[in-house]
Amino acid sequence: MTEPTALLPKGFDELAPFIAEWGSLETQDERYIRRQSLSMERLQAYYDAVQPRLGAIFDHLDSFPYGPALPEPEALLFRVVLAMSEVAQAVEVYGQPTVPHAPANHSVTIRVPNRA
Amino acid sequence: MNKEASDWSKYWGQASALGIGGATVPASFYTSQEQFDAEREKIFRKVWLMAGREAEVPEPGSFVRIPIPPLDTEAVIVRGKDGTVRAFYNACPHRGVALVRECHGKTGLFVCPYHAWSFATDGKLMGLPGAEDFPHVDKATTGLTPIHLDIWNGFYFLNFGEQPEQTLLEFLGEFATSFGDMPFENYPHVIEIAQDIEANWKTLTDASNEGYHVNALHKESLGAMMTTRENPLNNFYDPIFSGPHVSSTTQANPDWRPDAPVVLFAYAAAAYKVQPGLAKQEDHTHGQATFAEHPMVNRVGLPAFSVETTQIFPFSVLQMLTNRYIWFQYWPAGPNRTRAATRLYGPAAPANYRQAFAEAHMIAYSRDIMTEDTIVTQMQQAGLNSGGVKDVVLGEHEYMLRYTHEAVLGFTEG
Ligand code: FES
Ligand SMILES: [Fe+2]
Numbered sequence: 001m002t003e004p005t006a007l008l009p010k011g012f013d014e015l016a017p018f019i020a021e022w023g024s025l026e027t028q029d030e031r032y033i034r035r036q037s038l039s040m041e042r043l044q045a046y047y048d049a050v051q052p053r054l055g056a057i058f059d060h061l062d063s064f065p066y067g068p069a070l071p072e073p074e075a076l077l078f079r080v081v082l083a084m085s086e087v088a089q090a091v092e093v094y095g096q097p098t099v100p101h102a103p104a105n106h107s108v109t110i111r112v113p114n115r116a
Numbered sequence: 117m118n119k120e121a122s123d124w125s126k127y128w129g130q131a132s133a134l135g136i137g138g139a140t141v142p143a144s145f146y147t148s149q150e151q152f153d154a155e156r157e158k159i160f161r162k163v164w165l166m167a168g169r170e171a172e173v174p175e176p177g178s179f180v181r182i183p184i185p186p187l188d189t190e191a192v193i194v195r196g197k198d199g200t201v202r203a204f205y206n207a208c209p210h211r212g213v214a215l216v217r218e219c220h221g222k223t224g225l226f227v228c229p230y231h232a233w234s235f236a237t238d239g240k241l242m243g244l245p246g247a248e249d250f251p252h253v254d255k256a257t258t259g260l261t262p263i264h265l266d267i268w269n270g271f272y273f274l275n276f277g278e279q280p281e282q283t284l285l286e287f288l289g290e291f292a293t294s295f296g297d298m299p300f301e302n303y304p305h306v307i308e309i310a311q312d313i314e315a316n317w318k319t320l321t322d323a324s325n326e327g328y329h330v331n332a333l334h335k336e337s338l339g340a341m342m343t344t345r346e347n348p349l350n351n352f353y354d355p356i357f358s359g360p361h362v363s364s365t366t367q368a369n370p371d372w373r374p375d376a377p378v379v380l381f382a383y384a385a386a387a388y389k390v391q392p393g394l395a396k397q398e399d400h401t402h403g404q405a406t407f408a409e410h411p412m413v414n415r416v417g418l419p420a421f422s423v424e425t426t427q428i429f430p431f432s433v434l435q436m437l438t439n440r441y442i443w444f445q446y447w448p449a450g451p452n453r454t455r456a457a458t459r460l461y462g463p464a465a466p467a468n469y470r471q472a473f474a475e476a477h478m479i480a481y482s483r484d485i486m487t488e489d490t491i492v493t494q495m496q497q498a499g500l501n502s503g504g505v506k507d508v509v510l511g512e513h514e515y516m517l518r519y520t521h522e523a524v525l526g527f528t529e530g
Contacts, residue, residue, distance in 0.1 A: 061469035082472075085479070
């Protein structure tokens with residue numbers, strides 16, 4: 001079976017080059033680990049493409065009710081834009097992908113308390 | 117206190133002026149098995165342990181299972197049919213099985229998977245297959261072994277002593293009253309950052325309780341936000357003590373203006389105010405009281421308040437911010453090992469996508485700051501374990517650490 005081609009909503013094509021890196025990640029820890037694995041050039045390229053579009057992206061996403069029933073193109077867009085929560089830390093705070101002195105592939109669980 | 121005062125430095129806490137000793141402490145305080153064993157028996161098996169929020173078990177039958185690393189045990193916290201919250205060891209009185217496997221849930225009956233003994237939400241044995249084989253088991257007096265539990269201002273505390281030496285209110289001392297109406301219940305939305313850290317738990321309470329490292333270790337993440345020309349070392353203000361517990365006030369930098377585009381986007385998008393300081397009417401959410409107006413928060417009236425840091429002995433640190441709070445739990449798991457849970461509490465869950473993004477950004481930001489601390493404490497532990505340092509040295513403004521160390525030693529050497 002062939003995978004359906006992942007499609008972003010119309011008007012957000014410039015995010016397509018980042019689908020491979022970010023489009024399938026579901027958790028904050030997965031995004032944190034991906035951030036650490038990418039070069040500063042890749043992180044900066046994402047930042048430069050997405051930061052100017054944040055307002056437009058969320059205007060679009062917030063035209064849908066918040067919840068699990070987001071159509072797949074919008075769900076993909078949301079997963080791709082959530083990467084900015086991690087990329088901005090590298091670009092705006094540290095000027096490097098990792099927190100200084102942190103070990104490689106540093107993993108930190110984010111959860112609701114008392115949940116596995 | 118005089119809110120007109122302009123020389124805020126007079127409110128800085130200083131160890132010698134406060135009569136706090138502990139200018140040095142031996143490295144073994146953080147490294148030795150003997151010290152850890154003494155803490156386990158004389159502190160963690162004796163005092164009330166701040167372990168969770170009552171809201172975790174909202175309804176009759178709601179339960180959570182929580183590990184208690186210093187004691188190598190697990191507690192089950194459950195709200196009974198009668199509405200009372202109780203705690204039990206997670207251990208079946210038949211042959212000992214840790215019967216509750218889910219980390220949370222709702223049930224009317226706990227059934228042990230091994231031989232199907234069953235227990236009500238008040239711990240009583242309800243049934244055992246083939247009861248006639250156990251003529252020596254009195255159903256009326258058999259059940260899950262209780263752990264002392266008491267609740268203060270929505271927090272449940274556990275006490276593993278046979279009989280607690282103090283009531284919870286006695287243990288909290290004056291803070292029981294003065295912090296008793298701190299409006300924690302207005303911040304029900306919680307996210308936890310969980311990490312296992314290769315460092316002694318006291319290196320982590322230490323890192324939470326001084327500002328000296330802010331403009332060094334956290335230079336990139338917090339330095340400009342917090343540090344002022346008048347207080348370049350981020351000294352804490354206005355120490356308040358209650359038994360082994362201590363609280364202090366931290367400033368923000370009133371001249372700090374964030375300029376990073378994504379930070380600005382996230383601040384504007386957030387469901388509730390995340391940045392420090394500047395408590396104003398418009399920061400109120402949902403018409404509820406915030407920490408900023410509580411009399412125990414920023415008592416001296418710093419014009420740019422950031423955090424009230426309250427250490428609840430032994431391993432909890434609460435940080436009351438303008439419109440949210442953080443609860444650091446540093447559960448000891450060995451001389452060189454801590455299970456850290458940093459809980460970020462806010463007034464409301466995200467209600468749209470931009471708020472969800474703002475929360476993800478806030479979590480990443482908080483986790484990275486937390487990581488700066490946890491990584492450096494692991495480096496500290498490595499250095500302490502190396503034998504190259506005999507005594508750790510503490511400054512005058514590191515008084516919260518020194519106070520806590522004296523409290524620890526009061527138990528372990530007492
Ligand atoms: S050990 Fe629990 S029923 Fe046997
Ligand atoms: Fe820190």
